[in-house]
Amino acid sequence: MGLLGEVLLLPAAPLRGTWWVLEQVVAQAERQYHDPAAVRRELAALVAALEAGEMEEAEFDRREDELLARLASGRRPR
Template sequence: MISEVLLLPFAPVRGGAWAIRQVIQEAERIYYDPATVRAELARLEEQLEAGEITEEEFDRLEDELLDRLEVASRASAGTGNGTAP
């Protein structure tokens, strides 16, 4: 109880840190969401077909997206909730 009283002035800092952690977790969830990655892959293919990006750019970006999809799959298999580590 005494520690709670002594630490009370730091409550806004702890609350702010908690809020930041929540924002980061949500951003990671969206970033590694398989549906999001698949949609980005589809957009990437459309850009290639429209000539908006080169084959080299496509390959590089596709590899990055596939890596994200792999991370999401491993995290989903490891935790069962589909979120990244």
């Protein structure tokens, strides 16, 4: 893009900057969401809650399935 294009788009610079920041935040959130270490920590916390009697087995099974699906989706090539 040439100098003229940059000058014409200058009023939109704050929006473009905000959009870039939002893209970076979303990318980081997705990395953390699919991080295998984070999923394993959550699974360990679920097991501890089940063993302590803080959670019913049906709830444990549902949440465990969600975490395992998250772990599997993080391993798929994009």
